Amino acid sequence: MPVVKLAIARIGLSAFTLLLVSAIVFLILEILPGDVATRILGRDATPETLELLRNELGLYRPAITRYVGWLANLLHGDLGKSLVSYRPVAEILGPRIYNTVLLSAYAFLIYLPLTIIPALLQAIWRDRPVDHVLSVITLVLLSMPDFLLATILLFTFVVLVPLLPAMSLVDDSSTALDYLRAMTLPAITLAVVMAVYAVRMLRDNLIEVLDADYIKMAELKGLSARRVLLRHALPNALVPTLNVTALNLAYLVGGVVVVERVFSYPGFGNLLVDSLQLRDLPVIEATVMIAALVYVMANLIADLAAVVLNPRLRTG
Amino acid sequence: MRLATTLGTAAACGLIFAGMSSPSLAAAGDECVKILGYEWSGEKQSMDPADMYSGDDAYHTFAVYNRLVDIDDNFNVSPELATEWSVSPDGLTWTFKLREGVKFHSGKDFSSADVVYTFKRLLDEKTGSGARAVLEFLDPNGIKAVDATTVTFTTPKPVVELPVLISNKFTNIVPEGATADKLQLHGDGTGPFMQEQFTPNAPVRILRKNPNYWNAGQPKAECLRITVAQEAVAGVSAIKAGQVDLMLNVDPSVIPSLKDDPNVQLLETAASNSMTVSMWVDTKPFDDIKVRQALKAVVDRQAMVDTVLLGFGEVGADSPVPINSPASYTKEPPKQDIELAKKLLAEAGYKDGLKFDLYTGEGVPGMVRMAQVFAEMAKPAGFDINVIVTPAESYWDDVWLKKPALTSAWSMRPPGEGLAVAYTQNAKWKETRWERPDYDALLLKANTTVDNAERTKLFQQTGELLAKEGGLILPMFVHQVLALRKGCEGYTPRAQNFNLNFEDLVCK
Secondary structure, three states: OHHHHHHHHHHHHHHHHHHHHHHHHHHHHHHOOOOHHHHHHHHHOOHHHHHHHHHHHOOOOOHHHHHHHHHHHHHOOOOOEOOOOOOEHHHHHHHHHHHHHHHHHHHHHHHHHHHHHHHHHHHHOOOOHHHHHHHHHHHHHHOOOHHHHHHHHHHHHHHHOOOOOOOOOOOOOOOHHHHHHHHHHHHHHHHHHHHHHHHHHHHHHHHHHHOOHHHHHHHHOOOOHHHHHHHHHHHHHHHHHHHHHHHHHHHHHHHHHHHHHHOOOOOHHHHHHHHHHHOOHHHHHHHHHHHHHHHHHHHHHHHHHHHHHOHHHHOO | OHHHHHHHHHHHHHHHHHHHOOOOOOOOOOOOEEEEEOOOOHHHOOOOOOOOOOHHHHHHHHHHOOOOEEEOOOOOEEEOOEEEEEEOOOOOEEEEEEOOOOEOOOOOEOOHHHHHHHHHHHHOHHHOOOHHHHOOOOOHHHEEEEEOOEEEEEOOOOOOOHHHHOOOOOOOOOOOOOOHHHHHHOOOOOOOEEEEEOOOOOOOEEEEEOOOOOOOOOOOOOEEEEEEOOOHHHHHHHHHOOOOOEEOOOOHHHHHHHHOOOOEEEEEEEEEEEEEEEEOOOOOOOOOHHHHHHHHHOOOHHHHHHHHOOOOEEEOOOOOOOOOOOOOOOOOOOOOOHHHHHHHHHHOOOOOOEEEEEEEEOOOOOHHHHHHHHHHHHHHHOEEEEEEEEOOOOHHHHHOOOOOEEEEEEEOOOHHHHOOOOOOOOOOOOOOOOOOHHHHHHHHHHHOOOOHHHHHHHHHHHHHHHHHHOOEEEEEEEEEEEEEEOOEEOOOOOOOOOOOOOOOOEEO
């Protein structure tokens, strides 16, 4: 099975990528000025208290020893403890990942119709006013950075039309509805940013497919326009879009950092920023590794899916 | 099929969206007074007053605990858990009389043993508190409980401002025997509010009214809901939409958008921190006093307050003591004098002007603007100042204390501390590399003089020496701006931003 062979090769490569990422993160944190001890003590730091804390945290051990130690623990499934609060990293990360997965899933639910519906409309009425208007809208949104979009949404749905909370604060005591209210603005932001790329791609793909001979054939056979569009054209146009969707998944990992920050959503991206500011190495490593894992997996799945969906790529 | 599914999803999303707008859905703590902070300790958040990693921890510790005494913006002392205090004639022993009938939230009676325990714990190396460095004038063995309501502090040397100095952000009183492990998660103080919901790094904190608070009639609010917005824009949206009642800091960048909002009232503190341009007096060209004096003469201080701080501040006179303090050497801010600056520069040998690099970074909001405005003001006098903007995150690590000319900022300290913190020979942060035995001697004399009037006079002399000859340009003090929702009242902002007083705050 060539697909299996390809999958195994790619998975091996992915594991190597992850190892490389962890080493680079460790290295960068070594180079960055200021360590976790100076961050914890802040301006109250004295040479003695710094010395004490650094010894306690084992920061005087050589970097390579610390890295190998961390890696060994990771292979045993132990993510370590936060250098700041001494809480286990898994315990800190758990609820944050849960929050971010919920947010991403919600964003993805919005993303799908937001991509497919405009693309279909544009493809059907290509070069007509609908197409042009939607093109302009997507281009404008495409050139808008996510934090600006988030800010505009914030002012629109919080200040002008007070529907939603400005800060997406959720915790254990929040109900499902609290969650929905909290997640709506960040999810829309993420969905829009992802969709604008995909809409343009899907529109062009659809147009290309609609011009293809087999679609003409289907039309000549007298199939309804609806059936031609949804059964024959859309599935074929979706294949190249899968790649964009995978890249969008990867964007999501970075996008949540900005978006969660703007909306104060207690997710994984916010945790990454917090832990970076504190130089809390075990938490940073764990979050970055998970981000990298999602990124790598998204690409892996996209490649494999493309192979499965497109028989021509199956050779070798 | 696929279209039907997606349309169905879209419809579901629409329904959810419609449902969310219903006002009957209230989040936990909605009935509370909602306070919005701006600093964030993250994973380090702690209920233990000994920790106080950032201003964030003050939001709850200063509501849950009390200190012995409180200090106002002019460093006047007022009673809190101590009702009266006095010093022995030799200045070595301070005696504090404690309030009677006070209970901790756990029900335990408050007594002198708790005070002794609190201070000994802060001074203990094992506690690892930042308090140890700022309380080093105390001798742990000199802190004694005379009886249940009397505590004495005996110090090796006279400490004339001891009541002020022991009222810092760490010195909230905890019950005897309380350990860090317990206090970090479960606060037990004598303060106006009790912990109801608190987990480190969680987005919402809820504090409930202490029904047995020693000051009858306080607190006015039933409960406090404390959250933090790290992005100014989210905070502004929240207060505009009525989702927040009190915003503890309004970033200068968003003041204009709140200024004209009829539902929001802006409050202003007294001088809460100074902003400076600091030069190394041992490094060319700043080693020439004429160059330093020329740079001090180019500043139009009021214009700087108006442009950089949008008017929310006051002018300074190159001394860390604000002009309206009795300890200030002058009542008049120095005036801009370009001709004088030109003349001084020529005398210093720079007839054709002088060029140098000025480092800055947004380590404190407004610093970059101040540097740019300063450079513009200095231009007509023949200075060509190249402003180098560096990243805010690493400013205090990488640039500060490492470059000969830079911008800096200092939080407000009592005169004796403010004049010492960066300017004595053994100072920890010698920002201007100013080393003058005569200055140190004068300041030491001031800090050990018991007579008030005499001490004030000595502070004036010390400040004048620093202002006239030092490497410090202190053009302005920042007033912090807070925002209070219409319908709320009873909040007095304090210049020391950790000193929060929610006792009288109430919203209709």
